[in-house]
Amino acid sequence: MTLAAALAALVFVAGLAAAPAPASADDADVVETAETDRVSAEVVSIDREAGRIVLRDDDTGEEWVHAPPGGLSDDFALDAGSPVTALTTRGITAYPAPPDADPEPQVDGFTVGATREGKPAMVAGRLISEVVELLAWDAEASLATVRDGSGETLIYEVHTPEGRAFLTAHEVGERFVVEVSETIVLIDESG
Numbered sequence: 001m002t003l004a005a006a007l008a009a010l011v012f013v014a015g016l017a018a019a020p021a022p023a024s025a026d027d028a029d030v031v032e033t034a035e036t037d038r039v040s041a042e043v044v045s046i047d048r049e050a051g052r053i054v055l056r057d058d059d060t061g062e063e064w065v066h067a068p069p070g071g072l073s074d075d076f077a078l079d080a081g082s083p084v085t086a087l088t089t090r091g092i093t094a095y096p097a098p099p100d101a102d103p104e105p106q107v108d109g110f111t112v113g114a115t116r117e118g119k120p121a122m123v124a125g126r127l128i129s130e131v132v133e134l135l136a137w138d139a140e141a142s143l144a145t146v147r148d149g150s151g152e153t154l155i156y157e158v159h160t161p162e163g164r165a166f167l168t169a170h171e172v173g174e175r176f177v178v179e180v181s182e183t184i185v186l187i188d189e190s191g
Helices: 003-017 161-166
Strands: 030-046 054-058 062-065 083-096 108-115 119-137 141-149 152-155 173-190
Touching: 030 161, 083 141, 108 173, 119 161
Parallel strands: none
Antiparallel strands: 030 054, 030 083, 054 062, 083 173, 108 119, 119 141, 119 173, 141 152
16 A cells, blocks of 8 residues: 555544534634654664564654554564654544533554555554543643543643633533544655
8 A cells, every 4th residue: 555545544534533523512612733743763673463663763862662553564574773754643623522422432543554655654543532521720831630531530731822722711620522643654764
């Protein structure tokens, strides 16, 4: 599968899972943010059985683990030491939860092999939709404390002005649907 076809599949799946906020939601009650990054990295290790790749950023030396939700693509043969380009995108949409919103998180993911200019690549994505309750909003520190569907309390730093304005406009105790789409494209740069 070509990189373009894999990305088209991702856009289709993302469109299904990250449906727009209900028509009754006021535009002021919806926040959408996205960030994209491109990193040159080296493969530190691959554990196919566990479905994990450890990567090291060439510029910072920081290591991170990539565990595609659909496992590792068998036709993407990397070895420790292989140079890769990692393209990552993360999008977040939040809006007030309807009264009948399912509190259980919904998670969908996939991994497909691809090519880019004749180079092997792997495209992986994860789509998460979850209802959270706002427990606290510290506007000065940009920290939101929420309770997820399992009852776990989490603290998030809110980086965007749109996210901060959204939370400032809402009250503690309100419930929100939060939809997160994450994708990564790993391109083998070894040959």
